[in-house]
Amino acid sequence: MPDLPLNLIRQALDEDGAWSDITTLSTVPGVQQARASIIARQAGVIAGLNVAAETFRQLDSAIAIELLAQDGAAVRSGQTLARLSGPARSLLSAERVALNFLGHLSGIATVTARCINAIEGTHARILDTRKTTPGLRSLEKTAVRAGGGHNHRFGLSDGVLIKDNHIKAAGSITAAITAARRLAPHLLKIEIECETQAEVQEALAAGADVILLDNMDIAMMHSAVELVRRGGPGVLIEASGNIGTDPARLAAVAATGVDFISLGALTHSAPNFDVSLEFA
DSSP states (O other): OOSOOHHHHHHHHHHHTGGGOHHHHHHSOTTOEEEEEEEESSOEEOOOHHHHHHHHHHHOTTOEEEEOSOTTOEEOTTOEEEEEEEEHHHHHHHHHHHHHHHHHHHHHHHHHHHHHHHTTTSSOEEEOOSOOOTTOHHHHHHHHHHTTOBOOOSSTTSOEEEOHHHHHHHSSHHHHHHHHHHHSOTTSOEEEEEOSHHHHHHHHHHTOSEEEEESOOHHHHHHHHHHHHHHOTTOEEEEESSOOSOHHHHHHHHHTTOSEEEOTHHHHSOOOOOEEEEEO
16 A cells, blocks of 8 residues: 555545534534444455545544454455444544545455456456546555556556557657657657557557557457567557456457456446444
8 A cells, every 4th residue: 555645535534524523513422432343245355444544543543443454355245344443423423434435445446356357367467547536546546456456557657658649649650659759768668559450550560569459349359469469579469448347358358368458447437345334
């Protein structure tokens, strides 16, 4: 887990009005202490447990937390993930924000793990994309890793990925790759998006390091992979574009021989993982 985003956590608590929780302030005595547990309500993979714990601490440092699982752990429904104790008011007022973080990030990790299982036995890797929630990218990409996936670029400065609009603006695939090669550091790979066999052939001839097969059906993808393997030794192949998280679809894509499968759905469409806070 990278450094915890304390400003983000406090912003989320502010957004929820956690320091002026009128319901709790009006019904729970300030001196009341309580014990509580965070419980998984479904099976899956956990991510964001440290973020959830820090959410409670940011609201009230008097809250004591014992973590009983760790990010990346597979858990069962009904399993206790953490035990907390401290001022009852603080536990109640931080509850929703903490569980929002934990449920969202564990949902990403759980979907990622299912995708990994779907391509077991192939050499393909599952990658995330930049289709993340603004402000949450670091946490969401960490959750992908907790689920067994790998990270693509974190931001636009991390690598050259020439997409269709770059190609149109540059004039052609060859022009775009040539221009990128002039500016990009020699250690940085140049990846380019291709939608047809002809574009793959042009990208190979122009010296692309990585070819992204965009929105291809399985038959076209098979042919494109064969073309790259024959004509571009060492060139890596990524499949992307509306692939989704269906296990059968993922297995078919991986079986074409691609090196990577990138999925925006890992972060933009993962269902929330069901967790709850229960007072003893």
